[in-house]
Amino acid sequence: MSATSVSHRSAVRDTASEVPSRKNVRQQEVLRLLPRPLLIVIIAVLCAAVLLPLLYIFLASLNNDSSIARGDFWPESWTLENYSKIWVNVGLANGLINSVLVAGCTAVVSAAMSVGTAYVLVRYTFVGRITILRGLLGLQSVPGTLMLLPVFVVFSSAKTYLGITVIGTQWGLFLTYLTFALPFSTWVMVTYLRGLPRELEEAARIDGASNLGVLFKIIVPLSWPGIVVSGIFAFLLGWNDVLFASVMTRPDSQTAAVALQLFGASTEGGAIPYYGQMMASALVCAAPVVILYLIFQRYLVGGLTAGGVK
Template sequence: MTTSTALRTPPEPALTRPGSRRQAEVTRLLPGPLLAVILVLLGALVLVPVVYIFLASVNSDLGVARGEFWPSSFSLGNYSTIWSSVGLAGGLANSVLVAGATAVVSAALAVSTAFVLVRYNFRGRLTILRGLLGLQSVPGTLMVLPVFVLFSSAFTYLGVQVIGTQWGLFVTYLTFAMPFSTWVMVTYLRGLPRELEEAARIDGASNLGVLFKIILPLSWPGIVVSGIFAFLLGWNDVLFASVMTRPGSQTAAVALQTFTVSQEGGTIPYYGQMMAAALVCAAPVVVLYLIFQRYLVGGLTAGGVK
């Protein structure tokens, strides 16, 4: 009599669904407690200065000068005073106008320029790409004097006033924003499938038709990223805005500088107004990020996976 032994196979491991909690635990690089500690430290590193600025904005100048973290008395008077003390309203309006125009125009020019550089082969194409990359490595401080002399010469030889105007500052920001915006769009357009464009051309679409009907609807994440970074360039700039503006065209960043020289009673700077104005000037950028954050994630990670 022969006996047969059944072969037992080990049970197959349970499959984990993509995005499930089990898969997140498997792919996690750090243990849970250590990851929580790191996140708390990073959050505190970002939030503690913001909390201090807010508390200082509702504190008195003397209390901030004494080093008080928690105000002895709360007052929102600084938020109402900043609009008349240094002309912050006009500075914010100029910043929104100049930075917004820079963002829109640079994004529009970048997507059309990147479309030509990515989809067409012509003599000098690589030279242009390398030139755009080289322009990003030039520090802005080295360009202040040449740009100022160039724009001053425009009034001397052409009779065109550039220094002290909003559009002169816009042209300056656009010059520095275009290389980065173009490279962002070049990276994004390289990841778009060519089959969609070929199908549109078969249907009779022209080059402009492909650009407006195919490329633009698919490129919104990249366009938003390039536009936001161009907006930040104009919003945060102090160097060019200090040199190329007048009191009527100065931006919010220049208006904030006046708090460093203004003093209460000749001894104590306006710390409370300075903190309040800083929060007010940072609010538009925060709102901009909150509105377009889903486009930012897609635009910044474009080209990372082939």
Template structure:
């Protein structure tokens, strides 16, 4: 019995551990090196230099604005970069010097309404253009691109004439009202929002909509139950850029508003022009007001940063 057991133990072949060929490992190493070389556009020293230049170009002016807002007007007029004494007096004085609160309120209401309406109309229109076939569809899509190429300054006089004519013939006051400025901004924000949503909806799978239709959902039900929940990144991109259009505009807001409907951009423009004519320009207050007006936009980007990245890259990668 012992000899039999020994024979069986000897006859059993040992376990063989597979060894990866050296050639395969070298090939994969070369492939990885080539991939790393392809993805790096610039050599590391040059890349670090370019990044340092870009960061410096952005950081230095921003730091100057921050330091000037906490410095006195005399020191800023002398060209001092660092304040000799840090103070927050400019941030409390600007609320009494200029109607900053009224401008901020008007800008938030008008730009926020433009963002919401442009995003909602954009996704509804884009859904029709992407999922349905009808005559003139391609012409509308091409027209959206053409409308974005028109400069806003070229349309200032036609928009003003149309709004003034509406007041004369229809008896409706448009110029000087907040909703008139809202219509003007929506005219420019809507083509961009539609095109953003068209690009985004093209990347959504049609199988989800087909499954919903099999369950008995109508086109409106598919839009609100399937498309809307999946399109939040695209909606955020359209809304944020529409908000920025109304927030940063000075040209239309200065022509189509009155003192009680002026946006914060017009308030800053008037304050800067008036302070330049004085004996001592109020540079510190101007810098403080600029930072206060930029804060809502920065907060908006920080809140929706995740959706912005997903929405901007959704149409570029299939």
């Protein structure tokens, strides 16, 4: 084993050992800024502002519609019928499958492509590099509403000129989300890779690693927090979208967000809307996102704060 590989491994261990100490320093800085009693009060108020609406939604999902319409916070009668009815009345099963498939593919592809793109933009100098970086940043300021008609016209033209049906398909919706997710994911990875030391790459090149070897053996293992952040934000883009999904899909390819919107619109003319089923559907649709955050929480903290402290 060469000396450079040993130094490379020791550098990685030193970088990992610095993480707990940085966390302790940040906690001490927060305690110096705010007294502990005031900090407890602020945290309690913030938690109540987030948890009370969730508690109401959960209790309403176990209540009947007439009791919810009267404004009762505590359920009049506890029932799980709302959770059994949503699979038939809302059509949530098909919507969830389409949402997981489209949003998951968008997250994986955008995160994978953004790593290589960001590595080239950060580590190599070529004509147009600054223009591309400024373009990625400028694309974030364009509202998605303004892009609805151009994207629809371009994709619908594929049927006429190429004989390919894009509108109404799952992969067409995937391409739509990838159009907006990839610039953001690339910019997140550019910010993250700027904070990685070049010495690790130089040590790997001395050991004979190629450009792809450096990318897959050095950059990717060290960039997991940034990759997870870019992937989760891309997943949320596809999971929460209603505007593009309502235009680019058909009944067999609509997502869960569109199914909820259609269900809510169809019950507005009734005497009492199906409040309980709406609340139950909202909780079921929010569960995958919550589980995703709980699984990748430790990566999210490091990825979001990357580049903030040098």
